Amino acid sequence: MKIKQFTFNPFSENTYIIYNDNSADCVVIDPGCYSPSEEQRLMEFFRNHNLTPTKVLYTHCHLDHAFGAKFLAENFPSIEFYAHVNEHYFIENAIAESRLFGIEMQQPPALTHYVSDGEKIPVADTEFIVIHTPGHSSGGICYYCEKEHVLFCGDTLFAGSVGRSDLHGGNEEMLIHSIRQKLFILPDETQAYTGHGYPTTIGEEKRGNPYVSLYA
Template structure:
């Protein structure tokens, strides 16, 4: 059984996910907490659910998705897992945050493990396959739990939209190719959890997303 809790953090309204299984182990996906009260919210939710954080998973390393990575790494002793294509963003996070008027005390921790296409990440009895989806950022990845029909996709695909491709390392052709060839081939009833905004499904985006018609 797979459960997903969504917390919305920081001025970018970023979705931070707590993903957990029946054994009460959890993964924290894209921690975006900027303020102490947001850190408290995450910690309180994890404690109230009786969970033990085991994994820190990053769909990509844009600043709004890594603001809380240092807190998670320090609090629970788990380092980020991400694609090496986004490593160049780690050292820029503090400067990028300042450009948006956000005070990030330190750059986020560098990934302790690099994930690539086809890797399997296990959480309890759930297996997530890593799908590499460049275009929004070079190292964008999704986590796909095939049996549970769940896809954590970061900022590649949204309800009715797609990720922007005008940031460093972005490429719109790559992005649309990745979505078409790797995501739209998944079953229609797969639930899509994006980095911002509501949950959608592969079938809904196939039918109605104006960028994919």
């Protein structure tokens, strides 16, 4: 499994491409490309590696993680969109939500697959397990690859921080509970690829994340 990270849009959101050398299929986690130059950078990467994206896996559907969804659907009409059912709200209300942030966006396509906690999704030469981690968003999920010791945790956990919980469906207590009960039980060496900022490890966050350790 190979991972390519892009940082896109005015919110500096991380978009990840998961691929491997033996297949033309690849998966996009949280397509955040916004400007034409970002769209071109993404397309160039697909072209240079002979890749066709077949799935979008959303950690959650906040606008900064969905800006590029329409663009992908236009260029790859058979691409499928996976998210937790609770994220339906953000797809339905994307245009209205984006106005609240004072930013324009194109309506993201409808979700094609609802995933739930514990579900396994084949990706590249491996599989991801869905971990439901509500708190930042009620349908927030993480994708865990046990074989590669890798976690894609969206905006649930950051290096030295946690996601905000003041947006629609957010809940601070639930967020900390999700991190402690669902993420901090993973092996310390698990590499956590976050929705914003630099990657970290579960061990590092267990030892030093002030938001989680200080929360009563």
